[in-house]
Amino acid sequence: MGDEQVDAAALIAGMGQRARAAAGVLATMPSAGKAGALRAAADALRAAEDAILAANAEDMAAAEAGGLSGAMLDRLRLDPARVAGMADGVAAIAGLDDPVGTLVSESSRPNGLKLQRVRVPIGVIGIIYESRPNVTADAGALAAMAGNAAILRGGSEAARSNRAIHGALVAGLSAGGMPADAVQLVPTTDRAAVGALLAAEGLVDLVVPRGGKGLVARVQAEARVPVLAHLDGINHVFVHAAADHAMAQSVVLDAKMRRTGICGAMETLLVDRAYPHIAALVAALAARGCAIRGDGTVQAMGYDAASEADWDTEYLDAIASVRVVDGVDEALAHIAAHGSHHTDAIVTEDTGVAERFLAQCDSAIVLWNASTQFADGGEFGLGAEIGIATGRLHARGPVALEGLTTYKWVGRGNGQVRG
Amino acid sequence: MGDEQVDAAALIAGMGQRARAAAGVLATMPSAGKAGALRAAADALRAAEDAILAANAEDMAAAEAGGLSGAMLDRLRLDPARVAGMADGVAAIAGLDDPVGTLVSESSRPNGLKLQRVRVPIGVIGIIYESRPNVTADAGALAAMAGNAAILRGGSEAARSNRAIHGALVAGLSAGGMPADAVQLVPTTDRAAVGALLAAEGLVDLVVPRGGKGLVARVQAEARVPVLAHLDGINHVFVHAAADHAMAQSVVLDAKMRRTGICGAMETLLVDRAYPHIAALVAALAARGCAIRGDGTVQAMGYDAASEADWDTEYLDAIASVRVVDGVDEALAHIAAHGSHHTDAIVTEDTGVAERFLAQCDSAIVLWNASTQFADGGEFGLGAEIGIATGRLHARGPVALEGLTTYKWVGRGNGQVRG
Numbered sequence: 001m002g003d004e005q006v007d008a009a010a011l012i013a014g015m016g017q018r019a020r021a022a023a024g025v026l027a028t029m030p031s032a033g034k035a036g037a038l039r040a041a042a043d044a045l046r047a048a049e050d051a052i053l054a055a056n057a058e059d060m061a062a063a064e065a066g067g068l069s070g071a072m073l074d075r076l077r078l079d080p081a082r083v084a085g086m087a088d089g090v091a092a093i094a095g096l097d098d099p100v101g102t103l104v105s106e107s108s109r110p111n112g113l114k115l116q117r118v119r120v121p122i123g124v125i126g127i128i129y130e131s132r133p134n135v136t137a138d139a140g141a142l143a144a145m146a147g148n149a150a151i152l153r154g155g156s157e158a159a160r161s162n163r164a165i166h167g168a169l170v171a172g173l174s175a176g177g178m179p180a181d182a183v184q185l186v187p188t189t190d191r192a193a194v195g196a197l198l199a200a201e202g203l204v205d206l207v208v209p210r211g212g213k214g215l216v217a218r219v220q221a222e223a224r225v226p227v228l229a230h231l232d233g234i235n236h237v238f239v240h241a242a243a244d245h246a247m248a249q250s251v252v253l254d255a256k257m258r259r260t261g262i263c264g265a266m267e268t269l270l271v272d273r274a275y276p277h278i279a280a281l282v283a284a285l286a287a288r289g290c291a292i293r294g295d296g297t298v299q300a301m302g303y304d305a306a307s308e309a310d311w312d313t314e315y316l317d318a319i320a321s322v323r324v325v326d327g328v329d330e331a332l333a334h335i336a337a338h339g340s341h342h343t344d345a346i347v348t349e350d351t352g353v354a355e356r357f358l359a360q361c362d363s364a365i366v367l368w369n370a371s372t373q374f375a376d377g378g379e380f381g382l383g384a385e386i387g388i389a390t391g392r393l394h395a396r397g398p399v400a401l402e403g404l405t406t407y408k409w410v411g412r413g414n415g416q417v418r419g
Numbered sequence: 420m421g422d423e424q425v426d427a428a429a430l431i432a433g434m435g436q437r438a439r440a441a442a443g444v445l446a447t448m449p450s451a452g453k454a455g456a457l458r459a460a461a462d463a464l465r466a467a468e469d470a471i472l473a474a475n476a477e478d479m480a481a482a483e484a485g486g487l488s489g490a491m492l493d494r495l496r497l498d499p500a501r502v503a504g505m506a507d508g509v510a511a512i513a514g515l516d517d518p519v520g521t522l523v524s525e526s527s528r529p530n531g532l533k534l535q536r537v538r539v540p541i542g543v544i545g546i547i548y549e550s551r552p553n554v555t556a557d558a559g560a561l562a563a564m565a566g567n568a569a570i571l572r573g574g575s576e577a578a579r580s581n582r583a584i585h586g587a588l589v590a591g592l593s594a595g596g597m598p599a600d601a602v603q604l605v606p607t608t609d610r611a612a613v614g615a616l617l618a619a620e621g622l623v624d625l626v627v628p629r630g631g632k633g634l635v636a637r638v639q640a641e642a643r644v645p646v647l648a649h650l651d652g653i654n655h656v657f658v659h660a661a662a663d664h665a666m667a668q669s670v671v672l673d674a675k676m677r678r679t680g681i682c683g684a685m686e687t688l689l690v691d692r693a694y695p696h697i698a699a700l701v702a703a704l705a706a707r708g709c710a711i712r713g714d715g716t717v718q719a720m721g722y723d724a725a726s727e728a729d730w731d732t733e734y735l736d737a738i739a740s741v742r743v744v745d746g747v748d749e750a751l752a753h754i755a756a757h758g759s760h761h762t763d764a765i766v767t768e769d770t771g772v773a774e775r776f777l778a779q780c781d782s783a784i785v786l787w788n789a790s791t792q793f794a795d796g797g798e799f800g801l802g803a804e805i806g807i808a809t810g811r812l813h814a815r816g817p818v819a820l821e822g823l824t825t826y827k828w829v830g831r832g833n834g835q836v837r838g
Contacts, residue, residue, distance in 0.1 A: 370832030413789030
């Protein structure tokens, strides 16, 4: 290991030990105490608006001088409305139901031993993110409300903004009675710190990457600790023969075009060969400004050809690959071969076909007669989200407070022995 | 990569693809269908008793010739009672409640979208085990009953026994309507196959190691796929000042001495300095044949000294480290510093102290007035167990059918778009 890596490992080890100690306090903080601390943090963020905007102006100036792209600059930029939104978000998290302490299951054994599974915090959560400084407040508040200590590592271009936000957040949390180490910010933008965080087995219980595919791929490849994430959202809408045409058109247009850059956007449209309005549906999508890359049938309608790679591509843009399939089985086979287990939908009036699709489609989120763009913690009623997970263990789909907890077994006896 | 690794990777890739296809069928098999197939497999195991015992006799002869230890020979040995026990175990798993399809949560959104979280199988589960051939039947049946395809990799010393058991199991499962690839056995004892299984991201969704610490440590160190396991069971019993003496003695003797070699056995006894019967308690343990390694107070009673390493040691033997602590806080601090998050217990008549211990002790299983040797899926009413997990995500403590499932989000709408 180079000196840099040794230093980073020592830095993260120290932060991890302080986080573990804070997590011990957070684990048994009453819900009202955590909520009060979060509301104090929201107030502190509002009060620190000037300092946060000043720090952000410095980050923006440096980013512009460094030639960052317009999209990245927009993600980095804060204004009074965005600071207020951040504070409101933290206050909203304080209003969510606290999963900690709730019962997962309960039983009484024949020998009289009373067993419960009780929700408890996971412990220490590392969050690695890019240029959006609001993640500092959102992710820190979500982790802490679920009783976890957080170690945050934001993008270097947002370092000043993150320090200002983190300073206000922690001042508020501390004033509200949380340990100061409940939410820590890695004080260096040295990339070795990310490696150390990903290698911190026993110190960091879970890492959540928040950002583009490059970040997520690196985290998944390097991590020695569990990761909650999604890499791709190659989402499908399958329009079945028995779909209502107006509904199909409305769902497909929303799924693809409402916002093309989000992970819940449709990337591939699958249409049943027996659907009577294939041409009209594809034309409606094209008329909305969506580039079409189709299979043979679609090409015969005058659209561009999809290459094999198109079926595996997350465009995040106004482009759709379109394939005509023979019924729900071929649609399911296509999704199994090319999907990313994120969000897939069917449009049909046939309940039997719909239920078969919902049962057999192996994705974190499966929808019937609804747009894939609902794939979002807020839309699912979770009040917030730390991210969307496409792994198979622990938590899938939108993850909020409950997904940031685990359980333990609690047994109460009166002297039972196995004998 | 050497040729051996290339071959192993290709072998596991092929098995993984067949397992994924089988998992697709298993995922939507009705509970009664899975249970029927398992009962057919139990019958097939009973019918194959002669062939299984003949194969086992060959393994035993080779193991004896190879100089295996008595304990390993005992784990490897099958007899008619053990074969019958294996068949009964498979039939018992068929009788367990199927978690697949059960609701985790349900809600209706203001826009009319109806959301459910529904339990589904994890997918493909790799199980890596050592000399006990019964794991072939137990683990395969548990995985399949929860709708998962299993890839089994047993110890080389049990290869003939495992092939015979696997052959009977799969013949029964197939006759009962399950895909033949529902439970596959890695056909080579080449160690590279274990490496390939641990590296099979995207093909294997979870690996469960079943065996000694060496195996678990290797799996945890090498795995690129999620692992469900426990490495150590450094379990504590804390006898509080307000413990009932007869109960304390009975719980401590059972926790340490009932079976010393199981992961739920107590390794360290913590006694409150204010407990009036410290000497009698330690003497009772010693009188049962347990070697005592104590702190200064215990040494002053005439026992051997514990070294610093003793507090971090899982003896799995008739040895206990014993420390006198100042109250529940020092007990909790000791467990936090030296425990392995497996199973820890308190004995006390003081409800407030007990509840504090249960809330603050950060282990998969925490018990009040009961022996740590209850740490077992059967004792917890799960009907079986694939293992005990001390990680923090997905499933903790004894893991059976429910822990071998995950969930997906199912949304049913009538044309909802985000707009």
